[in-house]
Amino acid sequence: MNWEVLVPLLALLFVIFLIGIWSNRKMKQSSSFLSDYFLGSRELGGLVLAMTMAATYGSASSFLGGPGAAYTIGLGWVLLAMTQVATGYFVLLVLGKKFAIVTRKFKAVTLIDFLKERYQSKSVVLISAFSIVVFLFAAMAAQWIGGAYLIQTVTGLSYLGALFLFAVAVLLYVIIGGFRAVAVTDATQGIIMFVGTLVLLIGVVIAGGGIDQIMTDLVTENPNLVTPYGHDGQLTAAYVTSFWILVGVGVVGLPQVAVRAMSYRDARSMHRALMIGTIVVGFIMLNMHLIGVFARPVLPGIEVADQVIPLIAMETLPPWVAGIVLAAPLAAMMSTVDSLLLLVSSSVVKDVYINYFKPDANRAHVKRVSIGFTAILGVIVFLLSINPPELLIYLNLFAFGGLEAAFIWPIVLGLYWKYANKHGAIASMVVGIGSYIAIHQYNDTYGNLFGVHAVTIPVFLSLIAFITFSLIFKKEPYQF
Amino acid sequence: MPKGEKRTDWRFRIAHREALIGCALAVFNIIWWYGFAYTLGSKPPEDYTYIFGFPAWFFWSCIMGFIVMVFLVYLVVKFVLKEVPFDEEGSDER
Numbered sequence: 001m002n003w004e005v006l007v008p009l010l011a012l013l014f015v016i017f018l019i020g021i022w023s024n025r026k027m028k029q030s031s032s033f034l035s036d037y038f039l040g041s042r043e044l045g046g047l048v049l050a051m052t053m054a055a056t057y058g059s060a061s062s063f064l065g066g067p068g069a070a071y072t073i074g075l076g077w078v079l080l081a082m083t084q085v086a087t088g089y090f091v092l093l094v095l096g097k098k099f100a101i102v103t104r105k106f107k108a109v110t111l112i113d114f115l116k117e118r119y120q121s122k123s124v125v126l127i128s129a130f131s132i133v134v135f136l137f138a139a140m141a142a143q144w145i146g147g148a149y150l151i152q153t154v155t156g157l158s159y160l161g162a163l164f165l166f167a168v169a170v171l172l173y174v175i176i177g178g179f180r181a182v183a184v185t186d187a188t189q190g191i192i193m194f195v196g197t198l199v200l201l202i203g204v205v206i207a208g209g210g211i212d213q214i215m216t217d218l219v220t221e222n223p224n225l226v227t228p229y230g231h232d233g234q235l236t237a238a239y240v241t242s243f244w245i246l247v248g249v250g251v252v253g254l255p256q257v258a259v260r261a262m263s264y265r266d267a268r269s270m271h272r273a274l275m276i277g278t279i280v281v282g283f284i285m286l287n288m289h290l291i292g293v294f295a296r297p298v299l300p301g302i303e304v305a306d307q308v309i310p311l312i313a314m315e316t317l318p319p320w321v322a323g324i325v326l327a328a329p330l331a332a333m334m335s336t337v338d339s340l341l342l343l344v345s346s347s348v349v350k351d352v353y354i355n356y357f358k359p360d361a362n363r364a365h366v367k368r369v370s371i372g373f374t375a376i377l378g379v380i381v382f383l384l385s386i387n388p389p390e391l392l393i394y395l396n397l398f399a400f401g402g403l404e405a406a407f408i409w410p411i412v413l414g415l416y417w418k419y420a421n422k423h424g425a426i427a428s429m430v431v432g433i434g435s436y437i438a439i440h441q442y443n444d445t446y447g448n449l450f451g452v453h454a455v456t457i458p459v460f461l462s463l464i465a466f467i468t469f470s471l472i473f474k475k476e477p478y479q480f
Numbered sequence: 481m482p483k484g485e486k487r488t489d490w491r492f493r494i495a496h497r498e499a500l501i502g503c504a505l506a507v508f509n510i511i512w513w514y515g516f517a518y519t520l521g522s523k524p525p526e527d528y529t530y531i532f533g534f535p536a537w538f539f540w541s542c543i544m545g546f547i548v549m550v551f552l553v554y555l556v557v558k559f560v561l562k563e564v565p566f567d568e569e570g571s572d573e574r
Contacts, residue, residue, distance in 0.1 A: 075538050079517050082542045086506050089553045093502025098495035100566045211533030223525035226535050228517045237518050241510075249506055267563040274561075278553045282546040416499065480489065 005154050005314065008323030009330065012192070019188065049264050050276035051190030062285060063193075063329030064146050067292030068305025074218065074225030074296075076235045078289040083240075085285065086248040087257070088278030092270060094252055095261040098415050100270070102480055103262040110343075111255045111407070112351035114262075118414045118478070121422035125355065127429050129347040131406045132255055137381065139399035140340045144385040146306065147333040153310040154326055163385055166330075170337050171378040189331030194280055196328030197287040200309075203316040204294045217297035225296070242452035245459055246401060253408030254400065256339050341381075345374040398440065401455035405432030408459060409466040417470075418477040424470030432462030491564045501556055509549055516541035 062081075070077040099114075106117040112128045147170075148163035155162065208214040218225045229235050244250075251257050264270045288309075295302075295312040302308050309329060313322040349370045354361055361369070409428045413420040436458040443454050450457070520528075521537030531539040 075535065079513075079538070079542060082513065082546065085546055085549055086509055089549070089556075090502050090506050093505070093556075094499045096495055096498050096502065097564055097566070098492060098499065101489070101491055101495065101564075104566055212530075215530065215533055215535070219525065226528065226538075227525055228521040228537060237514070241514060244510055248510075266566060267561075271557045271561050271563075274553060275557050279550055282550065286542060286546060416496070480492070 002154060002156065002314075002319070004319035005323040005326065008320055009151075009154065009327055012324075012327040012331065015188070049260065049269055049273040050280060051187035062288060063332050064150065064306040064309055066285075067288050067295075068308045070289040070292030071296055071302065071308045072305060073230045073235065074222075074227070075293055076228045076230040076240070078286070078293060079228050080235070080240045080243050081285045081289040082282075083243045083248040085278065085282040086244070087251045088281040089274055090249050091252050091257055091261060092274045092277065094412070095258060095415070096270070097267065099258070099261050100264060102415065105480065108262065110346045110350055111258050111411070112347055115410055115414065115425070116351070116355070118420075119410070119422040119425050121426070122356070124410070124422055124425050124429075125351055127426065128407070128410075129352050131403065131429065131433055132347045133344055135399040135402040135406075136256075136340045136344050137384070138402075140337055140344075140381050141384050142399070143333045143337045143340070144381055147330060147337070148385065149306055150310055150326065150330055150333070153307055154314075154323075160386065163382065166334075167378060167382045170334050170341070171375060189328075189334065190280060192324075192331045193284055193328040196325040197284050197291070199321060200313055200317065200325045200328075201287045201291050201294075203321075204291050204298060204312060207316040208294050208298045211294075214294050214297055218293070221297070225293070236451050238451045239448060239453065242456045246404070246453050246455045250400075250404040250408055250455065250459060253404040253406070253411060255403060255407060256336075256343050258407070258411060259343065341374055341377055345370060345377055349373050401440070401453070401458075402433060402436050404455055405436040405458040405462055408432075409462055413466055413470075418479070419470055419474065420466070420478065421470050421473060421475055423473040424466040424468075427469035428462040428466035431465035432458050435461050494562050494564055498561060501560060505549070505552060505556065508552070509545070512545050512548065513541050516545065 062084075066077070066081055070081070102108075102118075103114050106114060108114040108117060112125055112132075115128055116125045144163065144166060147166040148159055151157060151162035151165055152159050157165070205211060205214070208217070215226060222231055224231050224233055227233075228237075228240070264273065291312065292308055295308055299308075299312055299315050302311060310326060313325050317325060349366070353369065354366065358365075406429045409432070410420075410425040414425065436454060439449055439457055440454040442449055448454070517537050519537075520540065521535070525535075529536045534543065
């Protein structure tokens with residue numbers, strides 16, 4: 001047992017638990033349980049908002065899988081990771097003020113609330129809830145597995161023990177605090193992530209003998225490592241560029257990100273969040289992936305990609321600093337998991353159960369059902385994670401792509417195109433999800449269709465479907 | 481505007497403009513990122529020049545690209561974005 005590393009980690013978990021209790025106290029004073037539990041009463045300030053977006057978005061794949069891939073592939077993967085800088089400003093500017101104003105007018109608490117009001121269609125609600133549950137389960141399982149691997153590497157516990165520890169910590173404070181706890185702890189975790197990556201980068205550069213030396217070592221080993229084309233020259237410009245859709249601009253379609261664009265207090269918070277978010281996301285992505293590349297000459301021969309970051313931290317930093325730095329990826333995974341957990345339970349409890357089964361439910365009943373359901377979900381994901389599938393980024397990116405294919409056009413065109421209607425939205429979601437799964441299977445077997453990531457073509461197909469079906473069943477232009 | 485149609489909420493005009501700015505920023509970002517990476521980077525590695533220890537393509541595309549985007553976002557936030565109320569109906573304010 002590695003106590004010097006473990007103690008700072010446990011201290012972090014404890015602080016997060018306290019924050020959960022604190023924000024639960026605040027919730028008792030607020031008037032609407034639903035709006036508070038799922039949205040933090042729309043009063044997030046700029047810093048908290050930016051950090052919660054960064055922390056939700058920066059997940060296991062940006063801290064373990066991504067740097068692990070950069071370790072193998074080289075600077076080309078860092079180039080790919082930098083497509084994510086756009087998420088910092090693009091989501092907030094594009095959804096921006098209109099989404100904030102409209103969701104307030106609709107009194108929407110979840111993304112599905114917005115779609116329900118905008119399209120007035122039960123099918124849209126049910127398809128949305130279904131795709132959120134299915135794809136977010138995949139995304140959540142990926143985070144839980146990552147968290148368990150990390151705790152396992154640090155503590156030497158068995159996988160099952162590590163998974164259990166992670167699960168208990170996450171569940172406790174999601175159940176206790178709801179969105180406000182999640183947002184506030186996200187902010188704490190965002191700051192830990194920001195500082196942690198900087199410390200680790202400095203540690204690795206020193207251990208590698210400076211950037212010049214590291215680059216020389218990389219070129220000596222394999223010159224392809226410093227090109228944009230990857231260690232084997234197989235990373236094509238088309239493939240890397242298609243990640244602008246998957247992890248850059250397409251992020252607008254991710255429910256867990258979009259829901260944050262409803263929660264800001266006022267325009268000033270949104271402006272601050274834009275600025276902080278761009279800096280934080282870009283900084284973390286650049287640093288974490290560079291660390292992955294730099295780790296190669298320092299610690300050659302790591303077999304499991306997901307272990308690159310924990311191992312390099314324990315190699316280059318004093319144990320207690322490593323403990324704090326490793327709290328960063330753990331923080332990222334916890335905050336992703338708790339947001340997703342909340343999102344899935346809100347889709348089922350609020351969007352389906354209350355909408356269609358028990359519209360007259362009172363506050364106590366809603367609260368019991370929400371908390372109970374969140375707990376049950378957590379247990380199911382735990383059971384799924386006991387026998388984890390092999391690849392971590394894979395699962396996570398699969399979920400990303402599916403959600404984007406489903407939601408990007410119903411959200412964006414619903415906001416900005418007055419002729420958008422429910423026929424278009426349904427067609428777009430069905431075509432998006434269907435073609436995404438089909439192309440995903442095809443790519444697995446035959447290699448990437450047109451050399452681009454599986455999400456690219458479905459995003460275009462679902463746009464065409466949306467416009468075609470909206471125009472066929474043309475109705476009155478929609479007025480907000 | 482056609483008869484019987486409600487006048488567009490004045491806040492939406494601002495929101496629409498800012499959404500377009502978001503798109504313009506992303507397009508610029510993609511061009512900068514792609515332009516430096518796949519011109520300077522497509523040379524054979526032995527011909528690379530290095531800036532602060534990084535290959536020139538990487539320095540310009542990823543590091544400077546990020547700094548330039550932060551600067552542009554700062555300019556947009558500081559000089560272009562307008563504060564609007566989210567809550568009350570602002571349509572009579574103009």
